[in-house]
Amino acid sequence: MPAEASAPTGGGTQAQAGPGEAAAPGRRERVREATLREIKDNARRRLAAEGPSGVSLRAIARDMGMTAPGLYRYFSGLDDLLNAVRADLFHELSEAVAGAAAPLPTDDTDGRILASLRAFRSWALSHRAEFSLLFATPAPQDAPDQRVLEAGQEFAASFFSLFDRMLAEGRIPLPADDEIGPELRERLDAFAAKTGFTIDNASYGALRVLMSCWVRLYGLVSMEVAEHLTPIMGDMEPLFEAELQDILAPSGAACRASDQD
Amino acid sequence: MPAEASAPTGGGTQAQAGPGEAAAPGRRERVREATLREIKDNARRRLAAEGPSGVSLRAIARDMGMTAPGLYRYFSGLDDLLNAVRADLFHELSEAVAGAAAPLPTDDTDGRILASLRAFRSWALSHRAEFSLLFATPAPQDAPDQRVLEAGQEFAASFFSLFDRMLAEGRIPLPADDEIGPELRERLDAFAAKTGFTIDNASYGALRVLMSCWVRLYGLVSMEVAEHLTPIMGDMEPLFEAELQDILAPSGAACRASDQD
């Protein structure tokens, strides 16, 4: 009875110590892993091509030359598959954001942040359906999945850690801690605890600024992905760049010309 | 053959000049209107209860004691119904935002804006599914509906017109026109043209500030609706109020204590 969330069939054997290799995954689990990957790849193909509603077990199975019930050996249902894809996508997005900053020198704080924020936008625009799968409002009843939650928090943490250095440099004027109301402080405490920030590293003012940056970035990008303003504004890149400049202006960052595309 | 968008069956007769009443809608069209309303009401009930995916023609028909194909006399399909609901919702949202400002005296510009922005948030939070139906990323292939587009632009216009007076008062420091890049200016021109703003009324700087406000408000509220930050921050109201204060701070607006709830 496959009742567990993600791995209906659990590995019984694997530590049998094969001939040459130490902890060989075992032939069995290798092909299983491959099938699992194939399912998710097909799900993503359909996701990109037809949007979230185009992802169906039957269609995926058809693409793979098998029947839908067979997929239940790998996922406990469509929701489970979608959640697995969501978790993967969060990791991918984290990597895209972090990867954009990596090649730049450590002391080029502004450049690293700019590159990452632009990478976030780029990823979103080149993965519209994926982005909306990640950030869509969930239906009222469906409970959040643990893996997705964790992956999301990992993304949040990796995203915010971008600002660590900039905050440390103290170039941004932060609101004083006592300008921040007690309720908000409470929330920021909770936030810091869950994302690995501690108030020692980042003052309330810093967390406040972080949240503000994220809200603006997220708001603009998600509007762009949804093409909400597109019919009345056309290309939104100039607005994005202007917002970027605005967000980072207090730090005196030089924002001119993205070097990509 | 009902191929048109919204009204498969179009009224032939109505100007027949009844006995007493001038342009009486005619009994026929009255019951039709009532049924139409009933369908949309049922759609909204299910929308609120189970989210967008819970809205199905068959379920609605069942609730109304009829069969699904009967609904095709009123809507050309599920999408058409959803678009009609969307248009209604945009009007409702516009009204909620405008209505919140109405009771306040005309010269209380800050108060009116605050009330409207809070009303936007309140409406969104008490109509999560409706909000996400309005602002969800559409699937890659489906073309935008004309009525929805118009209703959306009406909302945008009514929303932005809130700021008319504040901009006129000149209390917000605006970026100089020549600080705004030529591409962005082009976009803002397009935007102004579509929403009724003219550059005479509002400078590029003003439009720029408007957009920034909207992006922040939208970003925060849509994150709150999606409960994206909720698992790590809990109640987001303090953050919202802080953002409000931030957004309107340059104008010296007094933001203390919302009088509602």
Add this chain to the structure above:
DNA sequence: CCGTAAGCTTTACGCCGTTCACTAAAGCTG
């Protein structure tokens, strides 16, 4: 009064997720 159209039902087709009973193969164990 009769033709015509509107409102609605029945039937049907092809999707969908999911369950269940079943087979065939692979792996482990004695």
Add this chain to the structure above:
DNA sequence: CAGCTTTAGTGAACGGCGTAAAGCTTACGG
């Protein structure tokens, strides 16, 4: 090796979905 157990996968089936076509009934308009 035999034999047992687990796994991967199939086929049929249930119920729900959108929607197209055809038919029936009722009300309206000339």
